[in-house]
Amino acid sequence: MRALWNGRARGDYLSDALALLAGWSREDKQLKRVFQLDNSQHSDLTERVKVCADALRLRAEIRRLDGYTQVKLAAADGVSITEREVTLAARIEDAYRLVLNVE
Template sequence: MGAVWKRNRRRDYISDALSQLTGWVHEGDCLKRTLPLDDTEHAVLTERISVAADTFGVRPHIRRLDGRTQIQLCAGDNGALTSAEIGMAARVEAAYQSLNQ
């Protein structure tokens, strides 16, 4: 996933990336997404997220609540979101989309 850079403007990587990630919300130092999944889809998605998380070195917080899967990707110790969290969000989105095909 590439970010859209605008000329003659301050680069805002997070906003540019989020504009391409439908459904993701930027709150504080985290990216969040809630998905309507059944238990089987949740298990499949969680496994796919686990594999991708190792690649990106990100530790997503995943929980099941009222028939929905909530995913949270938070910044590391430096307090700023990085390309790792953005890339991970894109991977989660791709994995989610593949469940619906």
């Protein structure tokens, strides 16, 4: 998914793009999503996220908490979320769907 940033206020496109990403929330300068996965699915998702994040030169924080997998994407510049973080969130959603179908 790519959001067009020209022609409208940048915040509008960010809001529109995030509305398409079910389950993701914006908390200050980061995006957050919680997935219910077993341990092997968590491992599979983690590997897939690392590949996507490396390709976009971003870092995703992935943690395992009480049977859930939490993913946080912080703004690369530490100031504001950009199209790159939203793109990574969309790729993580795709990876999540693949992990669920692997079983």
